[in-house]
Amino acid sequence: MENFDHILLFKTDIRSESDKMNLQPVLDTHDCIENWNVDLDDEDYVLRVISHQLKHHQIIELINKYGYECHELK
C-alpha cells in the first residue's frame, strides 16, 4: 500500500497570483518543504504541500503568520 502521509492539504484564502507570490519566498526556501502549489481554480484554493517532516499544524501556523487563512482539508 502506498503511503500519502507526506502530502499535506489545506483549504485557504490564497485567492490570486499575487497572494501566491506573497508566500512564494518562504515556501520555496523552506528546508522541510519539497514541493508546494495552490490550486487557484478551486473554490477551496487548496494548498498542497509535500513534506516528509512537517505536520499540518506547522504549515497552518506558517501561513497564518503571513495573514492568510489555512485549515486542514479532510
Add this chain to the structure above:
Amino acid sequence: MRARDIDKENLVKKTAIEIIGKGGFEHFSINKLAKACGISVATLYIYYKDKEDLLSSLATELGRKMGDAMLKDFDPESSFEAGLRQQWLNRYHYMIENQSISLFFEQVRTSSYQEQFLKAFAEDLKNVFGKFMDNIVARGEINAMPLEVYWSVAFAPLYALIKFNNEGQSLGGKPFKLTDEMFWQAFDLVVKALRR
C-alpha cells in the same frame, strides 16, 4: 494511510469527462468533481496536484487510448478500400463505446489542453495514415489531393451518422438509430467517390 484505488480513479476520470462534456473546462473544479463522485476533496488532491494537472493527465491518457483504438488492426500497406474499411470500423467502435468522450473532445479542441491531447497520439497516427495515403496515391487508387479534402470526404459522412446515432435523432429531431446497412451504404458511397 490512503491507498490508491483503481475503481475510484476510474470513477473520477469518467465523471470528469461527463462534467466537462456538458459544461466545458471553465466551470470545472476539483471541488465540483469530488462532490459529483461522492468522495472527499482531499482524496482528489492526493491523486492530482491541481485542476491543471488532472486535466492534462486526462487529456494525455484519452489521446493515447484514442490513438490506439484508431490504429487497431490497421495496415498502411493494405488496399484503399480495405484500409478505409478498417478505419471506419475503428472509429465507429470507439465512438459508440465512448459516447460521452466525443463531447469531451469537442471541448478539448477549443481549449489549452489540445496540445497535450494531440501530442499523445498525433505523431503515430500521422506516420501510419500518411504512409497509407502515400501508398494509395502511388498505386493510383486515389488522386493526390489536400489531406483536408480527403479527410472530409472519407470521414465526415461517418461522423455525421455517429453523431445522429449518439444523439438519438437526425434532421429536424427525427428519431434515429444507425444500422449496419446504413453504415455500409455510406461507406460504399465514400469509396466510390474517392476511388479513381
